[in-house]
Amino acid sequence: MAKLLVCIDGSAYADNLCTNAAWVAKQINASIDLLHVLRRPSDYQAPTDHTGLMGFEARSNLLEELTKVDEERGRLDQEKGKIILEHGAKILQKAGIETINLVHRRGSLVETIQEFEDSVEMIFMGKRGEHANINSVFLGSNLEKVARALHKPLFIVSSIIRPIKRFLIAYDGKDSVRKAINFITDQPLLDKGLECHLLVVERAKGDIETSEAVQKLEKVGFKTTLRVEQNSHADQVIASYVVENEIDLLITGAYSHSRMHSLLLGSTTASLIKACKVPLLLFR
Amino acid sequence: MLSLSLSYMKRNWLGNIRNDILAGMVVALALIPEAIAFSIIAGVDPKVGLYASFCIAIVIAFIGGRSGMISAATGAMALVMVLLVKEHGLEYLLAATILTGVLQIIAGFFRLGSLMRFVSRSVVTGFVNALAILIFMAQLPEFKGAGIQMYGMVALGLAIIYIFPRFTKAVPSPLISIITITAISIYFGMDLRTVGDMGELPSTLPIFLLPDIPLNLDTLRIIFPYSLTLMAVGLLESLMTATIVDDLTDTSSNKNRECMGQGVANIVSGFFGGMAGCAMIGQSVINIKSGGRGRLSTLFAGLFLLFLLLVLGDWVRQIPMAALVAVMIMVSIGTFSWSSFGNLRTHPKTSSLVMITTVIVVVITHDLAMGVFVGVLTSALFFARRVSRLLKIESHLSENAEERTYKVYGQVFFASAGIFSDSFDFKEVVQNITIDVSGAHFWDLSAVGALDKVVMKFRREGTIVHLLGMNKASATIVDRLAVYDKPNALELMPKH
Numbered sequence: 001m002a003k004l005l006v007c008i009d010g011s012a013y014a015d016n017l018c019t020n021a022a023w024v025a026k027q028i029n030a031s032i033d034l035l036h037v038l039r040r041p042s043d044y045q046a047p048t049d050h051t052g053l054m055g056f057e058a059r060s061n062l063l064e065e066l067t068k069v070d071e072e073r074g075r076l077d078q079e080k081g082k083i084i085l086e087h088g089a090k091i092l093q094k095a096g097i098e099t100i101n102l103v104h105r106r107g108s109l110v111e112t113i114q115e116f117e118d119s120v121e122m123i124f125m126g127k128r129g130e131h132a133n134i135n136s137v138f139l140g141s142n143l144e145k146v147a148r149a150l151h152k153p154l155f156i157v158s159s160i161i162r163p164i165k166r167f168l169i170a171y172d173g174k175d176s177v178r179k180a181i182n183f184i185t186d187q188p189l190l191d192k193g194l195e196c197h198l199l200v201v202e203r204a205k206g207d208i209e210t211s212e213a214v215q216k217l218e219k220v221g222f223k224t225t226l227r228v229e230q231n232s233h234a235d236q237v238i239a240s241y242v243v244e245n246e247i248d249l250l251i252t253g254a255y256s257h258s259r260m261h262s263l264l265l266g267s268t269t270a271s272l273i274k275a276c277k278v279p280l281l282l283f284r
Numbered sequence: 285m286l287s288l289s290l291s292y293m294k295r296n297w298l299g300n301i302r303n304d305i306l307a308g309m310v311v312a313l314a315l316i317p318e319a320i321a322f323s324i325i326a327g328v329d330p331k332v333g334l335y336a337s338f339c340i341a342i343v344i345a346f347i348g349g350r351s352g353m354i355s356a357a358t359g360a361m362a363l364v365m366v367l368l369v370k371e372h373g374l375e376y377l378l379a380a381t382i383l384t385g386v387l388q389i390i391a392g393f394f395r396l397g398s399l400m401r402f403v404s405r406s407v408v409t410g411f412v413n414a415l416a417i418l419i420f421m422a423q424l425p426e427f428k429g430a431g432i433q434m435y436g437m438v439a440l441g442l443a444i445i446y447i448f449p450r451f452t453k454a455v456p457s458p459l460i461s462i463i464t465i466t467a468i469s470i471y472f473g474m475d476l477r478t479v480g481d482m483g484e485l486p487s488t489l490p491i492f493l494l495p496d497i498p499l500n501l502d503t504l505r506i507i508f509p510y511s512l513t514l515m516a517v518g519l520l521e522s523l524m525t526a527t528i529v530d531d532l533t534d535t536s537s538n539k540n541r542e543c544m545g546q547g548v549a550n551i552v553s554g555f556f557g558g559m560a561g562c563a564m565i566g567q568s569v570i571n572i573k574s575g576g577r578g579r580l581s582t583l584f585a586g587l588f589l590l591f592l593l594l595v596l597g598d599w600v601r602q603i604p605m606a607a608l609v610a611v612m613i614m615v616s617i618g619t620f621s622w623s624s625f626g627n628l629r630t631h632p633k634t635s636s637l638v639m640i641t642t643v644i645v646v647v648i649t650h651d652l653a654m655g656v657f658v659g660v661l662t663s664a665l666f667f668a669r670r671v672s673r674l675l676k677i678e679s680h681l682s683e684n685a686e687e688r689t690y691k692v693y694g695q696v697f698f699a700s701a702g703i704f705s706d707s708f709d710f711k712e713v714v715q716n717i718t719i720d721v722s723g724a725h726f727w728d729l730s731a732v733g734a735l736d737k738v739v740m741k742f743r744r745e746g747t748i749v750h751l752l753g754m755n756k757a758s759a760t761i762v763d764r765l766a767v768y769d770k771p772n773a774l775e776l777m778p779k780h
Contacts, residue, residue, distance in 0.1 A: 049573050052313060058573075058618040
């Protein structure tokens, strides 16, 4: 049985995250690992004292004091984590998921997800973490890091949640988006018969070959619409296409550029995640 | 690669900007009196220690292995170089500092940092206590021939240091103490020795200079022993401090990178007219206490230190030594592990003995490296003795009284080999002897030799010996080393 990894925190996306994951789990018949990652104690802000005084037993007293602070916060975080996990599990159960595995870990989110990556089919994350404003245009710092580090499909949940009637594949002909097409043609994730939009944004006419992709999608029964545009700002074109055509799910390949490249030019994928209000399925 | 370095930047440099800068300032203020005091201990101008602190702090901020740790001119290192400075002068000290750096880089390259695991907790406590005692003792000459004014000012300085934090924790109390003492002494025109009397203070940025020494073997012969000790002391204190900061912040550090970082920092310090230094336990604790966590705190401590000196040089000159002595007494009190007195009663006697031995050796020789060496040696001996007791030999006679079986359990090595061979009864007359060593471990030549001796002795008495259950590790060492199972066994055996 395939497994989905759902990374949950106290953010506003938590409920949508579970609802989306439950839907996918039922579609492809998967179990769910619900993961909550606690901060490391060293990430806590410690109390400060600028006296510059080295009193008696300066070292052990300081250690004692820092430990006490971390201990209190750690305990609170643990309790909160438990509540978050239980809440998520309740939503999943209500949605009819039977096999739910709660995973409560401590450490860096990216490293923790990497540990689990190999054994799961797909990873779910909210667009932003709990400390970020839901209306903010910035991405959660964790999401960006995870998106770059992972090799499995990443389902990015947004604040919009509705049944998927039509989905859009942003096609650039690269390996990662081919993988995406293979996935949705092979797996029962999206019901064959749904409306599929294939949007190609190329710099010059004929840059990207599409016939193979269209054939593949039509062969399994998706009602495929192809649109080809010439524009150098792929992210803007895709975002407005999503709105105009009431797309419910955006599927795309991710971060095919090197980090250096994206740092200098601005990554299309990162700005897509920012610009589109619908859930996004990212393939590597 | 860049993604790595970006998160690295965030974690090490930019994750804690406000606190790092504030903590760096607190540390810089505390570094000035210490650097001056340690220069005076070493017998050089205050500027040598101050340049060293500046160079080392800045270099370590970038290449050290432990973020948030403060390195500068230290008392431990200053104590080592006293004789070198007295006999050969400053230029030789600078050369020795550079050579120390080279040796530390080599040590880091060969991962000698991992040797730290042989330094037990008791030795670390001994080191720290000895350091505190030496720093305190180094202050005593300041009182020699001084009048009542000196005692009074030191007492007042200490009182301010310890009482002021009760009113506010926003300002470093040692700074307040220094300012107050200086103001009083200037106002009343007291006849107190000042920092300016102790030698030259920095008036410019440090300048790159090659040490003015003959480059020959004689020079090397003079500086090498000092550099070797400096290397050991510097790495020891740095790695101990790194462990302390690891514990305090609940994070980990790269010890070998720290070794190499200390090396580069000392080389830079030597070329810019500074003395050798290392990580500082006290300052690092102050940094963490003030909220410093990142590399920015270390960098800022160095930069702010230099800024203060260049801007306030004329004022620093007028600080009475009494104020510095008060600060250094605070440092020694804060460094000393007072709980080790209480622990004498509760800790194992051997641990206490190791700690006390380390302290005594250091206080007598003024050489922290020697103290640690003796401490490690003592703890190793105690450990060997304790493990040698993990040996038990049982025996029983078969019902027909013709065969005796010895069962050996535990560790057989040099310290327990004697106990091992004494446990067999050679006077008893039996036809067969079985030695079951399946529960034993033979560690070294002495163990193998002892087993050989036992087997040979039984054979010479006409007893047939069976060995049972040599476990693998024992078997390899016995296979390679033992003689009893070789054809010419008896000739190979030393006659007894």
